[in-house]
Amino acid sequence: MSKYDQLTELLLHLGDSAIVQAQRLCELCGHAPALEEEVALMNVGLDLVGQARNWLEYAAERIDDGRDADALVYRRDELAYRNLLLVEQPNGDFAVTMCKQFLYDAWHYEILNSLIHSSDERVAGIAAKSLKEVTYHLKRSADWVVRMGDGTDESHQRMVKAVDHLWRYVFELAQLDETKQSVIEQGILPGGEDLPERWLAMVTQVFERATLGVPAPAPSIYLNGQKGLHSECLGILLAEMQFLQRAYPDASW
Amino acid sequence: MSQWTLFEVFVRSKHGLNHKHVGSLHAADAEMAIENARDLYTRRSEGVSIWVVPSDAITATTSDEKAPLFDPSDDKVYRHASFYELPDEVGHM
Numbered sequence: 001m002s003k004y005d006q007l008t009e010l011l012l013h014l015g016d017s018a019i020v021q022a023q024r025l026c027e028l029c030g031h032a033p034a035l036e037e038e039v040a041l042m043n044v045g046l047d048l049v050g051q052a053r054n055w056l057e058y059a060a061e062r063i064d065d066g067r068d069a070d071a072l073v074y075r076r077d078e079l080a081y082r083n084l085l086l087v088e089q090p091n092g093d094f095a096v097t098m099c100k101q102f103l104y105d106a107w108h109y110e111i112l113n114s115l116i117h118s119s120d121e122r123v124a125g126i127a128a129k130s131l132k133e134v135t136y137h138l139k140r141s142a143d144w145v146v147r148m149g150d151g152t153d154e155s156h157q158r159m160v161k162a163v164d165h166l167w168r169y170v171f172e173l174a175q176l177d178e179t180k181q182s183v184i185e186q187g188i189l190p191g192g193e194d195l196p197e198r199w200l201a202m203v204t205q206v207f208e209r210a211t212l213g214v215p216a217p218a219p220s221i222y223l224n225g226q227k228g229l230h231s232e233c234l235g236i237l238l239a240e241m242q243f244l245q246r247a248y249p250d251a252s253w
Numbered sequence: 254m255s256q257w258t259l260f261e262v263f264v265r266s267k268h269g270l271n272h273k274h275v276g277s278l279h280a281a282d283a284e285m286a287i288e289n290a291r292d293l294y295t296r297r298s299e300g301v302s303i304w305v306v307p308s309d310a311i312t313a314t315t316s317d318e319k320a321p322l323f324d325p326s327d328d329k330v331y332r333h334a335s336f337y338e339l340p341d342e343v344g345h346m
Contacts, residue, residue: 040292136291
């Protein structure tokens with residue numbers, strides 16, 4: 001059992017998912033297929049860093065053990081991270097990168113659309129600010145999924161492989177875990193009951209335009225991001241992201 | 254991305270009345286060009302409206318036409334409306 005209340009768990013879930021996705025995007029700095037695309041990817045990453053800060057500052061205040069948002073990001077171990085399994089997966093080729101971004105953006109867009117009506121005013125405020133950014137993230141990543149899915153034979157094949165590879169991690173987006181059920185009951189995530197259906201409808205609509213099939217619902221596996229049970233990819237990601245603060249605690253410039 | 258088209262980007266700022274050329278970029282089509290322009294040229298709140306135009310749709314003057322086209326107006330200062338006081342009601346000109 002977690003030692004935090006469910007609102008705090010939700011804040012960690014949102015903040016950690018954003019920061020891990022941002023870190024994956026940062027890995028592409030200097031490696032994107034075109035200069036224009038690189039700036040766009042970094043913009044999305046920076047938006048997510050800002051959102052993570054807002055969620056985690058609130059989480060840190062509720063945890064109230066002297067740690068701030070930076071301490072939560074740079075000094076927490078893998079088991080304490082609450083992000084979606086999907087976003088910790090490696091970037092792979094550009095099809096995997098954009099498919100992962102799209103699956104996350106669709107979920108992110110739908111959950112924020114509920115959170116803007118949250119009974120918790122601070123949650124509603126952060127969600128409203130984030131939603132504008134995420135609406136654009138979703139348009140961009142959906143466009144890329146359609147472009148590649150309905151593109152050349154090569155790009156179509158790569159998108160098919162990307163969907164097949166990533167689909168095993170989407171059960172977390174297609175189900176309501178204990179934390180989400182609890183915050184729905186508390187009014188913190190109003191209208192969250194049909195979040196999985198709304199996410200799947202969005203994915204289905206874009207995959208149809210992209211001439212991609214929607215796989216059968218992914219079964220749950222033994223991993224669970226919300227409980228801190230991550231794939232091996234997260235530890236490696238954190239080792240790089242946290243290196244400086246681990247090696248030189250409190251370093252500043 | 255050698256197959257991508259070169260586009261010229263025009264941005265209208267919050268206080269500006271007209272779109273101004275801000276640079277160029279590559280994109281597969283106009284829709285992607287708008288998205289790329291948003292990310293490249295408006296990330297510091299520079300704009301409220303974007304135009305993109307394929308660069309090859311622009312016909313430009315050449316530098317060897319410069320003298321006959323532009324020099325003759327250099328000594329015709331009377332063409333500037335600088336000798337009149339502009340009433341406030343006129344607003345932007």
